[in-house]
Amino acid sequence: MTVGEWLEWAKADAVTRDRPDLIAPLEGLAQATERLRAADWNDDPDKATPVDPDDAEAK
């Protein structure tokens, strides 16, 4: 689920539950989630194999 898809689902759910006041906070959360997903610590299975930063032998 992309952040955009999640946001649309969450907003629709908020409206269904008669909580339209949740929409603005959810939009703020979506911005933070976009940032989180874009961070360069996220690994992808089609990229380099992850290395444990706590593993001294791996450095």
Add this chain to the structure above:
Amino acid sequence: MTIAEIAPRLAKGAVKSEKLTEECLSQIEALNPKLNAFITVTAGAALAEARTADQEIAGGRYRGPLHGIPLSLKDLIDLKGVRTSAGSLVRADHVAGRDAVVTARLRAAGAVFVGKTNLHEFAFGTTTEDSGFGLARNPVDPSRSPGGSSGGSAIAIATGMSLGTVGTDTGGSIRIPAAACGVVGLKPEWGEISASGVVPLSRQLDHVGPLAACVADAWLQYNAMAPAARQTATMPAAAPLKGLRFGVPAGYLFDRLDADVERVVAATIATLRTAGATVTEVAIPHATDMAAVYLHLVLADAAEYHGRTLLARPQEYTPNVRLRLEMARYVLAEDYVRALRGKAVIAHEIERALHGVDALVLPSLAIPAPPLGAATMPVKGGPEAVRTLMLRCTQPFNLSGHPAISLPCGTAHGGLPIGLQLAGHKGGTAALVGAALAVERAIADAG
């Protein structure tokens, strides 16, 4: 008068705990109607405890520097037989069946408990405006917030309602109100001080620690709250400033500051340099991601704790906290795990930033105490949300778990206090306090 000054006089019988306790209770009676720092005042029990302390001391059974000292507890810390409201009507009827571990340790040290202080409901906010027991006001300017979530605790110290107090800090909730009210706040290393018997916000980010009138008083409380095997009889010596090495985490943590905060903190750092300290710039490469990491962790952890009660008794939460908790329930598991990874990355980066320095030095709070009701505040680069600004400089050390302390370093327009933050090494809370004692003295000498 500070605890460090009064304790030797109490030990000699030159001052009586009952008198000190009466003075604190008088301050509460005079100021609490206006500032709303206390949710519960335990006057009768406090006076009884004080009289017992006086008898013990007179009988040669002096327990140490907290014996007979009037303290308060943030009202999410259990005090046996007294309501633990967590600032929420959800817990209006909850009476603690036993002391929290920190309460028991302070009680064993001879402390006198004058009451339970107001807070942002369930510690889920930075202004102490959203409390089921009414908002709290800054003692310097009552039209402004005292900071939070341990707002009532900071007010209590700033006004002499108690001589020491215990707060909690999940994203800055000890250091933020300490800075906003002009007192000292110590967030120990994560896990150093027990959180058993303390209402959680996010167990992986929650820290229990003292607020106090000075660094020495913060140490005395911290030491008494530590496990017996780690308590020491001696205060850390103030480290000589000449030779102390400070790292300035330039960039994100200095980017969005109020002009007065920027000026006063820069002047304080210059004072340290003049006094012989070494000051170098250090980097925290993922500092810009800290707010997003923090948000996902604290929201999901809060959602886990509050989920069932939020469904059963939603109307008993304050509207803003209820809204945030309901939003929290939308965080996806995969994003929570990404945030956990980010937390580890940031902890590594702060550890690296501390390599070769004794402490990091930065503002505690990017802005002076905000006006009650303010949604945004002007800072360098344009207006920014109050909540974001208030957490900006403190949350890194909740994510990393490093010990950090806020101490007053000057004032902004209108006399509003400004806080300087020092963050130290893991396993080095005593060394951090030693550095803070030196910095506190240098600030006093410069002022």
